[in-house]
Amino acid sequence: MSSFYKPNRRPDYNYGGPKWTLSRSKIDLFMECARCFYIDNKLGTARPPGFPFNLNSAVDALLKKELDAHREQGSQHPLAKEFGLDAIPLKHEKMDEWRNALSQGVKYVHPATGLTVRGGVDDIWINPQGELIVIDYKATSKDARIESLDEDWHRGYKRQLEIYQWLLRMNGFKVSDMGYWFYANATKNRDSFDARLDFEMTLVPYKGSTDWVEEVLLKLKACLDSDVLPSPGENCDYCTYRETVGRALQKFASANTGPQPITSKPDALEEARVPTKASGKVATSYENPTTNTLF
Ligand code: SF4
Numbered sequence: 001m002s003s004f005y006k007p008n009r010r011p012d013y014n015y016g017g018p019k020w021t022l023s024r025s026k027i028d029l030f031m032e033c034a035r036c037f038y039i040d041n042k043l044g045t046a047r048p049p050g051f052p053f054n055l056n057s058a059v060d061a062l063l064k065k066e067l068d069a070h071r072e073q074g075s076q077h078p079l080a081k082e083f084g085l086d087a088i089p090l091k092h093e094k095m096d097e098w099r100n101a102l103s104q105g106v107k108y109v110h111p112a113t114g115l116t117v118r119g120g121v122d123d124i125w126i127n128p129q130g131e132l133i134v135i136d137y138k139a140t141s142k143d144a145r146i147e148s149l150d151e152d153w154h155r156g157y158k159r160q161l162e163i164y165q166w167l168l169r170m171n172g173f174k175v176s177d178m179g180y181w182f183y184a185n186a187t188k189n190r191d192s193f194d195a196r197l198d199f200e201m202t203l204v205p206y207k208g209s210t211d212w213v214e215e216v217l218l219k220l221k222a223c224l225d226s227d228v229l230p231s232p233g234e235n236c237d238y239c240t241y242r243e244t245v246g247r248a249l250q251k252f253a254s255a256n257t258g259p260q261p262i263t264s265k266p267d268a269l270e271e272a273r274v275p276t277k278a279s280g281k282v283a284t285s286y287e288n289p290t291t292n293t294l295f
Pocket residue numbers: 032033034035036232233234236237238239
């Protein structure tokens with residue numbers, strides 16, 4: 001197990017625990033697969049995280065500094081001028097809290113469900129009409145200029161903007177339906193790297209709709225309060241993999257009662273062999289020592 005992945009979360013952070021909140025990424029997970037959402041939030045085991053995208057994080061950190069300089073001066077960013085968006089970065093005492101996606105974000109306690117919903121924004125701008133505009137940073141490397149997001153898988157990006165718009169509205173702010181992705185697209189159209197990446201910057205507009213949020217929150221709450229495990233999502237390769245591996249390990253274990261597994265790490269074998277309390281039988285790392293059943 002890598003140091004990134006903690007499969008058994010502390011119960012405080014599960015649904016019903018004092019530290020559990022509903023982040024916007026959890027809402028997205030529910031919409032993708034209610035079963036994975038349930039296993040994560042109610043049973044306490046999340047999917048392994050993806051490996052951190054350090055280059056994207058570097059772009060985000062530098063964009064934040066750049067936008068903060070304009071926030072301080074009350075000036076329009078050149079990209080906003082280029083794309084005809086009459087807005088400047090918002091100055092607000094809660095800006096740092098709203099941008100803290102890990103533990104804070106824009107928060108709202110939804111009255112019908114009692115759920116504390118939260119989402120950490122990248123930035124918020126304000127136009128002369130006093131409307132807040134949600135801005136989300138994105139970094140990638142594609143051949144084509146990025147001017148719209150029309151693929152099916154972009155629906156998650158759109159929901160992300162819409163949840164932020166909804167959260168800000170629920171906090172009493174006037175919010176524009178228009179949100180923007182502040183896109184940094186690294187070009188590969190150069191002869192050599194020369195320790196440098198060049199980016200084509202675009203401001204991609206999107207008209208959001210938050211009509212779906214209430215209904216989804218009600219369904220999500222019903223899912224969390226149910227004792228029935230939701231069905232798996234369709235065509236998910238991870239579930240097929242997990243079930244196939246489970247069956248393969250059961251078959252393997254029932255056919256092999258002899259020598260212990262071979263491992264490339266000398267100490268790992270001893271760590272993997274755990275005596276069970278009940279029988280003193282030695283379990284391998286893929287065997288549950290308390291029930292003697294295979295994972
Ligand atoms: S179908 Fe996929 S997303 Fe759903 S529970 Fe299985 S692994 Fe998770």
